[in-house]
Amino acid sequence: MTEPLLKIERLSVGFRTDGGELKAVDDLSLTVYEGETVCIVGESGSGKSVTSQSILKLLGRNGIIQQGEIRYKGHNLLGTSEQELRRMRGKDISMIAQEPMTALNPVFTIGNQLLEAIKLHSKRRRREAREYAVELLRRVGIPRPESIMNDYPHALSGGMRQRVVIAMAIASKPPLLIADEPTTALDVTVQAQILQLLKKLQKDSGTSILLITHDLGVVAEMADRVVVMYAGQIVEQADVDALFNRPLHPYTQGLMKAMPTIHTQTDEGEDRLISIPGNVPMLNHLPQGCRFHPRCPYSQPICRQAEPPLAAGNDKHLVRCWLTIPTETIQQAAGGIAI
Numbered sequence: 509m510t511e512p513l514l515k516i517e518r519l520s521v522g523f524r525t526d527g528g529e530l531k532a533v534d535d536l537s538l539t540v541y542e543g544e545t546v547c548i549v550g551e552s553g554s555g556k557s558v559t560s561q562s563i564l565k566l567l568g569r570n571g572i573i574q575q576g577e578i579r580y581k582g583h584n585l586l587g588t589s590e591q592e593l594r595r596m597r598g599k600d601i602s603m604i605a606q607e608p609m610t611a612l613n614p615v616f617t618i619g620n621q622l623l624e625a626i627k628l629h630s631k632r633r634r635r636e637a638r639e640y641a642v643e644l645l646r647r648v649g650i651p652r653p654e655s656i657m658n659d660y661p662h663a664l665s666g667g668m669r670q671r672v673v674i675a676m677a678i679a680s681k682p683p684l685l686i687a688d689e690p691t692t693a694l695d696v697t698v699q700a701q702i703l704q705l706l707k708k709l710q711k712d713s714g715t716s717i718l719l720i721t722h723d724l725g726v727v728a729e730m731a732d733r734v735v736v737m738y739a740g741q742i743v744e745q746a747d748v749d750a751l752f753n754r755p756l757h758p759y760t761q762g763l764m765k766a767m768p769t770i771h772t773q774t775d776e777g778e779d780r781l782i783s784i785p786g787n788v789p790m791l792n793h794l795p796q797g798c799r800f801h802p803r804c805p806y807s808q809p810i811c812r813q814a815e816p817p818l819a820a821g822n823d824k825h826l827v828r829c830w831l832t833i834p835t836e837t838i839q840q841a842a843g844g845i846a847i
């Protein structure tokens with residue numbers, strides 16, 4: 509197999525806070541290969557955004573990379589200067605955020621901002637750049653692109669703004685797109701259109717996508733591989749079909765039961781949402797043992813005492829759960845704790 513485009517190895521990220529240092533991401537490893545979509549899924553606060561922000565060192569001032577490596581085309585991003593990273597942002601790796609207005613400046617026209625993004629990494633003359641900008645707007649499905657160039661962001665709907673942000677993000681044809689909840693702020697029908705757009709762009713240009721979402725519906729639609737995070741750790745990682753056909757971690761199983769489907773409708777035809785009881789633990793009050801055990805319907809004594817390793821279930825399917833580990837191995841690891 510070829511080298512991955514992006515390889516994160518044993519990454520831990522902390523934050524200095526008034527209450528001491530918090531570990532928001534704990535010993536996380538993942539890879540993204542050329543042309544594939546990897547989804548990171550998990551509830552709010554599980555460390556998805558912190559993972560993606562670490563890639564281009566966009567953590568706030570109180571963020572600290574405690575350990576690990578992030579390699580893009582074999583090049584260690586964590587050892588890269590701020591100047592070099594600034595050159596890489598947009599050219600090699602682009603980010604699409606949840607709320608398009610965070611990427612757009614309300615006082616400049618769409619055309620100004622798109623031309624700026626184009627000229628940042630290419631030597632096109634003004635006329636060529638303008639033609640390319642119009643072509644990009646057309647490619648992301650914006651009707652009447654020439655006239656939209658003169659509009660200000662507030663004149664567009666949320667879905668159209670997100671299309672503009674995507675146009676800016678792909679202007680320099682970056683091999684890797686990081687999209688952090690790109691459809692969460694949009695209406696359901698618009699969400700589907702934006703996902704279709706990302707898929708089409710990927711098919712046309714072979715871009716890799718690291719997609720962050722809390723929505724398993726989005727994962728089913730988009731992912732080749734899935735990373736499930738809980739309280740800063742990966743709890744399961746698998747190809748999308750393997751994950752949906754046979755989720756191994758009780759947390760993933762819970763997320764799937766919480767997905768609205770026709771099977772969860774009541775006799776009156778209303779959606780009955782089954783939620784996972786309890787909440788994600790606070791990072792400064794993590795439970796001993798498995799971080800999910802207080803919410804887990806299958807919790808055993810070992811789960812309350814020792815943290816399970818992330819281990820191979822079958823083939824490339826990884827899971828962090830004592831229930832999937834053979835009893836003899838647990839007894840050896842736990843030194844005789846009852847299971």
Ligand SMILES: Nc1ncnc2c1ncn2[C@@H]1O[C@H](COP(=O)(O)OP(=O)(O)OP(=O)(O)O)[C@@H](O)[C@H]1O
Nearest residue numbers: 523525532551552553554555556557558559568791
């Ligand atoms: N600058 C910061 N200072 C302190 N704690 C932070 C900071 N940024 C993030 N955190 C904490 O890190 C943890 C992980 O946050 P992160 O934003 O990655 O979660 P998430 O899974 O992306 O959730 P969401 O979907 O709500 O964004 C949270 O507990 C969050 O409060």
